């Protein structure tokens with residue numbers, strides 16, 4: 001029997017990343033340990049491996065607490081959002097106000113000087129929030145049984161909007177705060193902000209007959225703070241690593257780049273940087289000469305693997321590319337008897353920056369009831385299975401083989417349809433970030 005994707009081999013990478021190393025917040029020493037492990041693995045396979053290093057701004061919560069002060073006193077468990085705002089050790093005290101969302105309809109001067117109890121910040125409304133100057137935020141998780149998510153709360157470019165200390169609480173605690181008629185509370189979020197370095201790890205397998213045509217496949221290896229990220233995304237990283245082993249043994253007509261993306265959770269930093277760079281090089285080359293193909297022209301497909309391995313779950317593929325690509329996934333799903341929910345949509349992950357510069361992308365993931373554990377302390381290896389990983393990995397391998405090796409001429413145009421490009425633009429707009 002020939003080489004084939006092995007779920008137990010992939011699972012070993014998850015054990016290393018999510019159990020042995022643990023939480024891999026971008027720029028942390030665990031993040032570097034993970035990067036070293038992945039790089040060492042690619043090099044051990046004999047792949048030409050390079051790193052693309054970059055700087056990120058990050059925030060470490062040193063102390064976070066929430067106390068209801070009136071009409072009763074109670075301490076409530078919470079997660080602090082280090083980059084939304086900070087307080088001194090004494091915290092901030094204020095009156096509570098509940099608004100359902102931070103849509104414009106609810107943003108009135110009634111929130112000025114108060115602690116807003118709500119479900120999250122709409123980033124595009126940050127300018128309005130800035131003007132209204134609330135004192136801080138308590139964010140309630142959307143569903144019962146969710147642990148408070150570990151988010152930084154904001155990205156550096158939004159810090160200019162002001163200092164809004166914020167904490168996240170469970171649905172149950174949020175419910176209690178509202179139902180009990182709590183009127184005043186104290187929030188403490190002491191955090192340390194720093195500039196750190198992280199990297200993309202890029203391992204190249206040169207194509208034998210079409211080395212000029214490039215296929216990217218990868219997943220991010222970082223996590224949100226203090227979270228092991230077994231499913232998100234040691235899972236996708238492990239599939240990338242195992243696919244590298246498989247395609248080296250099977251051989252490849254086209255050039256395949258296996259990429260472990262850095263700092264996805266802070267805001268798709270690694271993939272944005274990569275997309276920005278090939279776009280800038282393309283622009284520069286085209287200003288001088290319109291004939292020769294640039295690296296961007298030669299990058300034909302991006303395969304993104306983010307959130308994988310759940311024992312109980314269903315497979316999803318989100319396409320940002322020609323409809324032929326969507327059809328090929330639907331067809332293979334039927335043919336191989338592995339059900340994938342295939343749709344044309346933006347998946348908030350590393351495929352999107354590449355498609356924003358015109359490279360068709362497919363994001364594979366595994367949707368699961370345990371998605372409620374994503375970005376929380378419960379994203380652990382116990383919920384994953386080598387068999388689930390193997391079924392997803394083999395499907396991706398089979399599908400990629402069509403483009404990596406089987407096709408003589410590349411079978412679809414390197415183009416992202418206008419309607420999907422519009423969705424990508426909206427995604428960046430809502431996020432408050434420039435397109436790469």
Ligand SMILES: [Zn+2]
Nearest residue numbers: 232233306307
């Ligand atoms: Zn992820």
